[in-house]
Amino acid sequence: MRFRLPWWVLPALLALALRLAATLTLRPWHDEYFTAWAAGLPWSELLAALRWDSGPPLPYLLAKLLSLAGIPALVAARGLSVAAGVLATLFVGLAARRWVSASAGPWASWLFALHPLAVMWAAEGRAYGLLSLAVAWSLWVLGEQEAQGRRWLGLAAALGFGLYTHALGLVWLLAVLAYGVLARRTAVLWASGAAVLSFLPWFFVMLQQPPEAVAWMASSLRDVPAWARWLGPLRLLPPLSGWAYTLEAPAVSGSWQLIAAVVSLVCLALARG
Structure with missing residues (x-):
């Protein structure tokens, strides 16, 4: 019998190659240097510094953990993004297989593997690669839940991961919550509620973060x-x-x-x- 590679292997390898090439060639920018600086702080000073940032703590904490193993903080942050981008490529395909059709999975994975925006997200040491992983992961879990009636804990974990990764994780949670309400999916509502409860400790910190930290978003949108x-x-x-x-x-x-x-x-x- 002739051996055939699983459908996701080649898109994942392409995603890895493109993201590694990008992260090894693109120049770091100032936000990445902030990530590296924050990851090098002691734990108590790190949490205090993030109170002046514009987002949740998970990317910094993960980079900090890797830096404790002797990996330079900037390398750790970019490595996390590369790994998240490759995993997101897999989950995008798995989600497409659940929500669209079996043949849509490879198409979606190839598209995500090649997309410049997805490559960029996974090439820099910021939160965007992890956020794309959170969205793709939760889409797949939601599809699995719809197809097999699985419990809501997996979806809660994916949504919570997104909330602790980037402020836009809240926008994604609201979209999932709206789906749960419109489709009358009680498990989705439970998962969304559990994710929100898990995020409450940091939510109150975010309310105290300075508005100047996100002022650039409004100015960019106006342009x-x-x-x-x-x-x-x-x-x-x-x-x-x-x-x-x-x-x-x-x-x-x-x-x-x-x-x-x-x-x-x-x-x-x-x-x-």
């Missing part, structure tokens, strides 16, 4: 044209997205990005069949 805000999700779908420039690669025009987005949607629709 984006209105049409780009509405078409943003569609333009970010294909590997030809405008985020290519963040990897110091040439970015194509907006019209080509939209064409590529339509092609990606068609491919996903075909995969559903």
Whole structure:
């Protein structure tokens, strides 16, 4: 009998290769140096410093733990992101197999493995790679729960992981909670509630974090044209997205990005069949 690799192996290897290449070649930026600096602090000083940051503590704590093993803090932070990006590639495919069709899994994994934004997230020592893992993980767990009626603890863990990773984890939790309400899924509501309860200790810390730490978000959004805000999700779908420039690669025009987005949607629709 001829041996065949599992469907997820090649997308995962491609994801690993691209993310390693990116993290080894891209120059660190100031937020990554902050992560490295914070991870080098004693535990008590680390938690005190994060009260002046704009997000949850998990990325810093994980980098701190790895640095205790002798790994340089910046290397630890970027290594965590690379690992999270590869795992997210797997979970994206698994989620697509549950929510769409068996044939959609490889398509979704290949798309995520190649996407410049996903590569960028996993190439820098910040929270975004871990956040993408949290979203993909919770999507898969939610699909497994729908298909097999499993308990809600796994979903609660994935949602809690997202909450402690990045402030946008709260936005994702609200989306999952809305699904639970509209679909009348009691287990989803229990999982969301458990995740919120687990996050309460840090939530009150976040309320005291300075508004200046997140002021850049509002200014950046104002700089984006209105049409780009509405078409943003569609333009970010294909590997030809405008985020290519963040990897110091040439970015194509907006019209080509939209064409590529339509092609990606068609491919996903075909995969559903």
